[in-house]
Each structure stands twice: as structure tokens, then as C-alpha cells.
Amino acid sequence: MTAHHDLPWPDARARARAAGRPLPAVSRTLHHARDHVLARPVTALTDLPPFDTSAMDGWAVAGPGPWRIRGRLLAGDDADAVGTLRDGDAVEIATGARLPRGATGVLRSERAKVDESLLFGDVQQGGDIRPQGQECRSGDDLLPAGTVVNPAVTGLAAAAGYDELVVVDRPRVEVLVLGDELLDSGPPRDGRIRDALGPLLTPWLRTLGADLRRVRRLGDDLAALRRAVESSQADVVITTGGTAGGPVDHIHPLLRDLGAELLVDGVAVRPGHPMVLAHLPGPRPGSGRFLVALPGNPLAAVSGMLTLTVPLLRRLSGRPEPRPRRVRIAQAVTGHPRDTRLVPVSGDMPLHFSGPAMLRGLAVADGMAVVPPGGLRAGERAEVLRVPR
Ligand SMILES: Nc1nc2c(c(=O)[nH]1)N[C@H]1C(S)=C(S)[C@@H](COP(=O)(O)OP(=O)(O)OC[C@H]3O[C@@H](n4cnc5c(N)ncnc54)[C@H](O)[C@@H]3O)O[C@H]1N2
Numbered sequence: 001m002t003a004h005h006d007l008p009w010p011d012a013r014a015r016a017r018a019a020g021r022p023l024p025a026v027s028r029t030l031h032h033a034r035d036h037v038l039a040r041p042v043t044a045l046t047d048l049p050p051f052d053t054s055a056m057d058g059w060a061v062a063g064p065g066p067w068r069i070r071g072r073l074l075a076g077d078d079a080d081a082v083g084t085l086r087d088g089d090a091v092e093i094a095t096g097a098r099l100p101r102g103a104t105g106v107l108r109s110e111r112a113k114v115d116e117s118l119l120f121g122d123v124q125q126g127g128d129i130r131p132q133g134q135e136c137r138s139g140d141d142l143l144p145a146g147t148v149v150n151p152a153v154t155g156l157a158a159a160a161g162y163d164e165l166v167v168v169d170r171p172r173v174e175v176l177v178l179g180d181e182l183l184d185s186g187p188p189r190d191g192r193i194r195d196a197l198g199p200l201l202t203p204w205l206r207t208l209g210a211d212l213r214r215v216r217r218l219g220d221d222l223a224a225l226r227r228a229v230e231s232s233q234a235d236v237v238i239t240t241g242g243t244a245g246g247p248v249d250h251i252h253p254l255l256r257d258l259g260a261e262l263l264v265d266g267v268a269v270r271p272g273h274p275m276v277l278a279h280l281p282g283p284r285p286g287s288g289r290f291l292v293a294l295p296g297n298p299l300a301a302v303s304g305m306l307t308l309t310v311p312l313l314r315r316l317s318g319r320p321e322p323r324p325r326r327v328r329i330a331q332a333v334t335g336h337p338r339d340t341r342l343v344p345v346s347g348d349m350p351l352h353f354s355g356p357a358m359l360r361g362l363a364v365a366d367g368m369a370v371v372p373p374g375g376l377r378a379g380e381r382a383e384v385l386r387v388p389r
């Protein structure tokens with residue numbers, strides 16, 4: 001594929017989506033499967049409930065009352081211990097206990113009266129019993145491939161009998177934050193400023209399902225940058241800064257030296273136009289490695305994340321594309337004559353402090369509106385990209 005200078009923004013995003021393919025399927029314990037995507041459907045390994053169960057604390061009874069009390073069953077007990085109930089028999093039972101054979105219903109404790117050794121109350125046939133297989137039968141499809149493993153998925157998989165799940169491996173990501181001027185602590189001083197991107201990208205990449213291996217600070221040193229990229233074990237290397245044509249902007253020389261294939265080299269978007277997506281020989285056979293070069297201006301870097309990194313990581317980790325969110329933007333937004341603009345919004349309101357070097361608008365935003373060349377009229381609909389919350 002040849003490089004395109006200042007590719008239209010929708011084409012850049014489409015190219016990032018199409019650049020990779022899902023990583024191999026791997027087996028992970030339930031704990032470690034969190035935030036991965038199912039590579040295979042989850043089918044039930046058991047009926048759920050696996051046996052007829054009492055839904056309430058009370059009495060398992062057989063036939064019409066009154067009943068003779070014959071014993072007690074707690075959750076986890078072997079129901080055979082009380083044998084088969086005959087009409088007129090009752091067994092004290094706890095929620096979740098296996099129903100004894102012959103039981104026709106459960107009488108809740110608050111509706112029961114015990115007099116001597118006799119039990120009185122009204123109970124419906126089958127009342128307060130959770131029948132075996134009510135939620136699923138063994139072999140039923142519970143969740144399709146492509147489902148993100150959230151805490152409820154983990155719980156359901158455990159209930160259905162799984163110790164491990166087959167999931168798409170998570171992309172290993174390494175971040176290289178470039179710039180001699182950056183400080184890691186304290187206020188800006190002596191012409192130097194704080195690194196805003198390490199702290200911004202670290203939690204964001206985790207929520208995107210990336211296996212974030214490390215975030216490294218590098219100075220403006222081409223040889224060190226080259227060593228870092230060549231020795232990285234990541235599937236995706238993300239750099240920040242150095243994308244423009246300044247004296248210490250090393251990204252383009254680096255990619256030339258490495259013989260990288262430039263998939264996106266400059267995008268018609270404000271902020272963020274110098275962003276780059278490149279393909280390099282990689283750590284896994286056949287798959288290659290991606291390098292996303294984000295511009296150094298912080299909001300321009302966020303624009304690069306939304307345009308290139310988010311679609312690429314979704315694809316590699318097997319996540320489906322979410323349905324685009326479209327919002328009627330309440331106020332007119334000035335457009336760029338040729339380029340797309342990405343503008344922080346809260347609900348339907350465009351926000352101030354949206355310059356390329358600013359994060360003040362984004363920090364209170366719930367999205368970035370995609371403003372086409374020429375701008376938006378008040379009340380016009382626009383796609384709004386989700387931003388990290
Ligand atoms: N002659 C031109 N100069 C520039 C152009 C251009 O088209 N022609 N484009 C401008 C645009 S737009 C952007 S965006 C930047 C892109 O710059 P780089 O990717 O090369 O980034 P740097 O020069 O390293 O830094 C730019 C700016 O951002 C600050 N920065 C960098 N990293 C961080 C960080 N981790 N946290 C906070 N701030 C950071 C850096 O100090 C600079 O102020 O180029 C323009 N120039």
C-alpha cells in the first residue's frame with residue numbers, strides 16, 4: 001500500500017480498522033479472561049439450575065397439608081439423605097438446596113405454621129421451586145463469539161461450569177513518550193513541561209483491552225528510539241511526539257530507516273494531522289507489528305488515538321465496532337475549509353479550550369464530535385466518538 005499525504009479522515013479511520021486481523025485464540029483462566037473477547041461461543045456445560053432447587057427458605061412438601069416434618073436439607077446437602085417424600089411429608093429446606101424426590105412444592109417459612117410436629121399452610125403445585133434447566137440446558141449457546149468478557153460473563157461462565165475461556169489474545173502494547181522537554185513530576189520549570197500523555201494513555205489503553213507492557217520516556221535521540229522499537233515485544237508500539245518536520249522530530253527518519261510500510265501518513269484532521277500508522281516486521285510470526293505515531297500536542301494525540309489506535313486495537317482484540325453515536329449538536333461549530341475537525345463535546349454542547357495543546361475541554365467532555373469540512377449548523381447531527389471517562 002502506498003502512503004497518502006493528508007488522507008481524508010474517514011479513510012484514515014477505515015484504513016486503521018482494516019489494517020490488522022484478530023490475534024490468535026488462547027485459553028485463559030476466568031480471572032485472566034477479563035476484558036478479552038470470546039473467540040468461541042460459551043455453551044452450557046450443565047443444565048442451570050443443575051437440579052430442581054428450592055427458591056425460598058421454608059419447607060419442601062408433598063401433596064396437600066397438613067404435613068409431618070421428616071428432616072432438613074441445606075444448600076449442598078445430598079437430597080437422597082431424606083429419601084422420597086410421600087403425600088403428607090415435609091422437609092425443612094434452605095434456598096438453593098436440592099429438592100427431595102417426591103416434593104410437589106415449597107412452602108415459604110413466613111407462610112407456614114408449625115404446631116407440635118405438624119406443618120400447616122397453603123402451597124401451590126410447583127410453587128417456589130426453581131426447576132432444573134429453567135435458565136439453560138446443557139449444550140445451549142449462552143454467549144456468542146465476539147462478546148467482551150465483563151464481570152457478569154465471568155460469573156455466568158463459572159455458573160455454567162467453566163474454569164477457562166477461549167478468547168482472542170489481547171494486543172501487547174508499548175508506549176514510547178518522546179521529548180527532552182518533558183518532566184515526570186512537579187510544576188513546569190526552566191522551559192520544560194510535564195508529560196501529559198503517559199498519564200492519559202496508560203488508563204485509556206487498559207480500558208481498550210490492551211495488554212499494556214510498559215510506558216517508557218525517551219529523549220529526542222533517534223538511535224535510542226530505533227533500539228526501543230526494534231527490541232520491543234509489543235504488537236503495537238505507540239509513540240508520542242516527533243511526528244512533524246522539526247530538527248528533533250525523528251519519526252519519519254526512523255520509519256525510513258526501518259523500511260516501514262506507511263499505511264497512513266498524515267490525515268486531513270484538526271487537531272492531529274501529522275499522525276502516522278505504519279507496519280513493521282513483528283514479534284509474532286506472520287502478524288507483523290504496528291507503529292502508531294501520535295503527534296505531541298496532547299489533544300492532537302487524542303485525535304490520533306481515536307482515528308488510528310482505537311479502531312486498530314478493536315480489530316486486533318476481536319472487539320466489534322460499536323454503533324456510531326449521533327448527536328444533534330446544539331450550537332454551530334466552525335469547520336476547517338478542507339479538513340475534518342474533532343471537537344470535545346459534553347452531551348450536545350461543544351466545549352471551549354479545545355486547542356491542540358489543551359486538555360481542559362476534553363477533561364469534562366463525554367465525546368469528540370466529528371465536524372466535517374465546512375462545519376456544523378446549530379441542530380445538525382454529527383457522529384460523536386467516545387472518549388475515555
Ligand atoms: N513547520 C511545521 N510545524 C508544525 C506543524 C507543521 O505542519 N509544520 N504541525 C504542527 C502540529 S499541527 C502538531 S500537532 C505538532 C506535532 O508535533 P510533533 O508530533 O512533532 O510533536 P513535538 O514537536 O514533539 O511536540 C509538539 C508539542 O507537544 C508538546 N508535547 C510533546 N509531548 C508531550 C507530552 N507527552 N505531554 C505534553 N506535551 C507534549 C511539546 O512540548 C510541543 O509543545 O507540530 C506542529 N508543528
Ligand code: MOO
Binds near residue numbers: 271274295299
Ligand atoms: O495536530 Mo496539530 O494542531 O493539528 O495539533
